[in-house]
Amino acid sequence: MYTLTNLQVRVWSGKKNLSTTVRTVVQPVEDPALSEIPIDSTDKETEETLQISDVHSVQKIEKYFKCKHCNKKIVQGTCTDVIQCERCGFIMRATTCEKSVTAKIGVLLDEQQVSLKIDESLLTKMFGDVISIDDKTLAQKLLFLEDFTVTYNTDTLLVSDINM
Numbered sequence: 792m793y794t795l796t797n798l799q800v801r802v803w804s805g806k807k808n809l810s811t812t813v814r815t816v817v818q819p820v821e822d823p824a825l826s827e828i829p830i831d832s833t834d835k836e837t838e839e840t841l842q843i844s845d846v847h848s849v850q851k852i853e854k855y856f857k858c859k860h861c862n863k864k865i866v867q868g869t870c871t872d873v874i875q876c877e878r879c880g881f882i883m884r885a886t887t888c889e890k891s892v893t894a895k896i897g898v899l900l901d902e903q904q905v906s907l908k909i910d911e912s913l914l915t916k917m918f919g920d921v922i923s924i925d926d927k928t929l930a931q932k933l934l935f936l937e938d939f940t941v942t943y944n945t946d947t948l949l950v951s952d953i954n955m
Contacts, residue, residue, distance in 0.1 A: 792820040813878070828921050840942045840952065841904055847904055848897035849930040854922070856888035863890070898941075907943055909950045917953060 799816040800807055856865040856874065860881035865874055865888065875882045891911045899906045913919040916933055942952040 792822070792825045794818045794820050817822050837944050837946050838942055839945050840940055841898075841900065842938075842940050843898050843936075844933050846896050847899050849894065849933050850897055850906055851895040852892065852926045852929055853894075854890060854892045854926070856885070857891050859883050859887060859889065879882050892921050894929065896934060905948065907941065907948050909953070911955055913950060917955070941952075 794817070795811075796816045796818075797812060798809050801810050802808075833872065857863065858865060858876040858879060858881055860883075861876060861879040863876065863878045866877050867874065872885055873882060874885050874888060891913060894909045894914060895906055896909065897906055899905075911921065912930050914929070917936075918924065918929070921929060924932075936955070939953060939955040941950050943950045
């Protein structure tokens with residue numbers, strides 16, 4: 792058992808999630824009463840595979856720079872020559888940052904729309920070099936996908952595999 796302090800609550804796709812920050816502290820708890828509590832060791836299936844007939848909507852296409860040090864998204868404006876990562880503090884030239892892209896699509900699941908996030912590796916697998924494709928063209932390519940299967944994490948709604 793652990794005690795976590797300085798956590799952050801985020802809302803993503805209508806679900807509240809706890810996440811850590813740079814200031815989060817994790818400390819083990821040495822309480823004999825807690826160690827006697829039985830722990831449910833059955834794993835919940837978090838991956839699901841769906842057959843999708845078509846993409847209902849493209850909610851967002853986001854192109855951004857990634858930090859060379861921690862690989863996280865650079866949140867600040869990138870109109871300067873030097874960028875500092877807000878996550879790890881690493882300072883780098885903007886020209887050396889790697890660009891990345893993600894897409895958030897809406898699909899219908901049992902008459903209800905579900906938002907799924909597709910990362911750059913899967914977008915590249917489907918369409919080639921997605922960094923050089925403009926947002927409108929990428930959105931059109933996503934909207935015209937038909938009869939494919941997606942495997943996604945039911946907690947994070949992040950797509951891990953697409954088969955067409």
